[in-house]
Amino acid sequence: MAVPRWANFLVIAGVFYLVVLGLDVLMGQTGQVSLGQTTFMALGAYGGGLLSLKVGWPTAAAAVAALAASIVLAVALGKTLLRLRGYYLALATLGLAVITQGLATSLVDVTGGPSGLVGIPNLTIGPLTFADDTSNYYLVAVLCIAACWFSRNLTRSQTGRALAAIAADQTAAAMLGVDPAAYKTRAFVLSAAYASVAGSVYAYYFRFFSPDMVGVVVAFSLVVMLGLGGSRSLIGPLLGVLLLQLIPQGGQRIAIFEPLIAGIILIVVMTYLPTGLWGGIRQLPWALRRAMTSR
Amino acid sequence: MQVLVGGLTVGAVYALVALGMSLIFSISGVINLAQGGFVVLAALLAVALQGHLGLPLAADLALVIAIMVVLLAAVERVVVRPAVHRGNNERVLLVTVGLLQATGGLLLVAWGNLPYTMRPFNGTQSLHVAGASVPTQTLWVLGALVLAVLGLWWLLNRTDIGLTLRATAAKPDAARLMGVDVDRMRLISFSVSGFMAALAGVTIIPLTFAGYDTTTPYAVNGFIAAVLGGLGRLWGAVAGGLILGLLNALFGRFLSGTLAQVVAIGILILVLLVRPTGLFGASESRR
Numbered sequence: 001m002a003v004p005r006w007a008n009f010l011v012i013a014g015v016f017y018l019v020v021l022g023l024d025v026l027m028g029q030t031g032q033v034s035l036g037q038t039t040f041m042a043l044g045a046y047g048g049g050l051l052s053l054k055v056g057w058p059t060a061a062a063a064v065a066a067l068a069a070s071i072v073l074a075v076a077l078g079k080t081l082l083r084l085r086g087y088y089l090a091l092a093t094l095g096l097a098v099i100t101q102g103l104a105t106s107l108v109d110v111t112g113g114p115s116g117l118v119g120i121p122n123l124t125i126g127p128l129t130f131a132d133d134t135s136n137y138y139l140v141a142v143l144c145i146a147a148c149w150f151s152r153n154l155t156r157s158q159t160g161r162a163l164a165a166i167a168a169d170q171t172a173a174a175m176l177g178v179d180p181a182a183y184k185t186r187a188f189v190l191s192a193a194y195a196s197v198a199g200s201v202y203a204y205y206f207r208f209f210s211p212d213m214v215g216v217v218v219a220f221s222l223v224v225m226l227g228l229g230g231s232r233s234l235i236g237p238l239l240g241v242l243l244l245q246l247i248p249q250g251g252q253r254i255a256i257f258e259p260l261i262a263g264i265i266l267i268v269v270m271t272y273l274p275t276g277l278w279g280g281i282r283q284l285p286w287a288l289r290r291a292m293t294s295r
Numbered sequence: 296m297q298v299l300v301g302g303l304t305v306g307a308v309y310a311l312v313a314l315g316m317s318l319i320f321s322i323s324g325v326i327n328l329a330q331g332g333f334v335v336l337a338a339l340l341a342v343a344l345q346g347h348l349g350l351p352l353a354a355d356l357a358l359v360i361a362i363m364v365v366l367l368a369a370v371e372r373v374v375v376r377p378a379v380h381r382g383n384n385e386r387v388l389l390v391t392v393g394l395l396q397a398t399g400g401l402l403l404v405a406w407g408n409l410p411y412t413m414r415p416f417n418g419t420q421s422l423h424v425a426g427a428s429v430p431t432q433t434l435w436v437l438g439a440l441v442l443a444v445l446g447l448w449w450l451l452n453r454t455d456i457g458l459t460l461r462a463t464a465a466k467p468d469a470a471r472l473m474g475v476d477v478d479r480m481r482l483i484s485f486s487v488s489g490f491m492a493a494l495a496g497v498t499i500i501p502l503t504f505a506g507y508d509t510t511t512p513y514a515v516n517g518f519i520a521a522v523l524g525g526l527g528r529l530w531g532a533v534a535g536g537l538i539l540g541l542l543n544a545l546f547g548r549f550l551s552g553t554l555a556q557v558v559a560i561g562i563l564i565l566v567l568l569v570r571p572t573g574l575f576g577a578s579e580s581r582r
C-alpha cells in the first residue's frame with residue numbers, strides 16, 4: 001500500500017474511523033444513540049499517555065492497561081446507563097461527554113489541563129517505534145483492517161443478529177430469548193474498546209493530548225460522521241469520517257464558511273439520504289431505475 | 296444569596312431554551328437542538344440592529360422577536376418538515392444538529408469570530424435585595440421567563456389554537472384523524488419557541504458575551520434541562536432549567552467552573568437513573 005503525501009491526514013482519519021466503527025456497533029447494529037465514545041478515547045489517550053510518560057511503562061503495555069480500564073468502565077457504565085432508552089440514553093451519554101471534557105480540563109495536575117499533556121512518547125512495539133507519519137499510517141491501516149474484519153464477522157454472527165433484533169424491537173427480542181441488557185452491554189464494551197485503542201494511538205502519534213480532542217463537539221461530530229456516512233456498513237463510516245475531515249482542508253479562503261457548509265451538508269444528507277451517503281450510493285441503481293420508469 | 300441570583304439568571308435562560316425544546320417535542324416528537332443557536336442568533340441580531348440601525352431599545356427588542364418568530368416558522372417549513380416526513384426521529388435529531396451547526400456557521404460568516412455584548416437595559420446600577428447585589432438586567436431575564444411561561448399558559452389553556460396544540464401533543468395520531476393539520480401545529484410550536492429564544496437572547500446578552508462558538512453550551516444545557524424535567528412537560532422544563540442553573544452556581548462557589556458543571560451533570564445523570572423519564576415525566580410503560 002503506497003503512502004500518499006497526505007499521510008498525516010490519513011492517520012487522523014484512520015483514528016476516527018476506528019472510533020466511528022466502534023460507534024457503529026453500538027448505534028448502527030444495536031440502535032443505541034451514544035455520545036460517549038470520547039470518554040473512552042480520553043481514557044485510552046490520557047491513560048496510555050500518563051502511564052508511559054509519568055510512570056515509565058512501555059507504551060504498548062500502557063495502551064493495553066488503558067484498554068483494560070476502558071473495558072471495566074464500560075461494563076460498569078453499561079449496566080447502569082443502558083437501562084435508559086432513546087433520548088434519555090443520548091442525554092446520559094452526552095453527560096458523559098461533558099464530564100469527560102470537564103475532568104480533562106480541570107484535573108490540571110493529572111491531565112495538564114487545557115494546555116494538554118505534552119511529551120507523550122511514540123508507540124513502541126518490540127523493536128518497532130512508530131515515530132513518523134509513514135509508520136503510523138501503516139499502524140492505523142492495520143488496526144482499521146482488523147477492526148473492519150471484526151465488525152463484519154460480528155454482523156454475520158449470532159451476536160450480530162441478536163444486536164439487530166434489539167435494534168428493531170427490544171421488547172420483542174426479549175420475548176424471543178435475547179437478553180437485551182447483556183447484549184447491549186457487550187456492544188457498549190466493544191465500542192469502548194475500539195475507542196480506547198484509537199485514543200491511545202492518537203496520543204502516541206501526536207505525542208500530545210488535550211481536552212479539546214475529546215470535547216463535546218468531537219462527541220457530536222462522531223455521531224454526525226456515522227449518520228452522514230451511513231451506519232451498518234463498513235464503507236459508510238469511512239465516507240463520513242473522510243467527508244468531515246476533508247471540509248476543513250478546503251483552504252483558508254473558505255475557512256469562514258466551513259461550519260455553515262458542514263451544517264447544510266448534514267441537513268441535506270440526513271433529510272434526503274436517510275441511510276447516509278453510502279446508503280444513498282448503494283441505492284442509486286434502484287433510484288435511477290425508478291426515476292426512469294415513472295412517467 | 297448572590298450565588299442563588301446568578302444561578303437563577305443562567306437557569307432562566309436554560310429554562311427558556313428547554314421550554315422551547317419541550318414544546319416542540321410534545322407536539323412533534325422532535326428535539327430541536329438548534330434552540331441554543333437561535334438564542335445566540337437573537338442576541339447578536341439585537342446587538343447588530345442597535346448598533347447599525349441605531350434603534351431605540353424597545354423597537355430593537357420588538358424587531359428581533361418578530362424576526363425570530365418568522366425565521367423559526369421558515370425553518371420549520373423548509374428544514375424540519377421535509378425531514379420529519381422522510382425520516383425517523385434519529386434522522387431528524389441529526390438534522391437539528393446540522394441546523395445548530397449551520398446556525399453557528401451563519402453567525403461566524405455574518406458576525407465574525409469575536410464575541411459581542413450589549414449595554415444593560417437600565418444602566419449598570421444594581422439593586423440590593425437580602426444582602427445580594429442584583430443587576431437590574433437580571434430582573435429582565437427573570438421577567439422574560441415569567442412572561443414566556445404566562446404567555447404559554449394563556450396560549451395553551453385559553454385559546455382554541457392552544458386546545459388543538461394540547462390535543463396534538465397528547466395524541467398526534469388521533470389529532471390527525473380528527474382533521475388537525477399536525478404540520479401547522481408543529482410550525483406554530485416552532486414559532487412560539489422562536490419567541491422564547493428571542494426573549495432569552497435579548498435579555499441575557501447585556502449580562503454575558505455571545506459569539507458563534509457560544510451556541511453549544513446553551514443547546515447542551517437546554518437539552519439537559521428539558522430531559523431532566525421530563526420531555527414534553529413544560530413546567531418540568533422550567534424547573535429543569537432553573538435547577539441546572541442553580542446547581543451550576545452552587546457548585547461553582549466551591550469548585551472551578553468546569554468542575555462545577557461536571558458535578559452538576561453527574562447529579563443529573565444519577566437523577567435520570569433513579570427516575571428514567573425525568574423528574575416530572577410520566578412513567579412510560581411502553582418503549
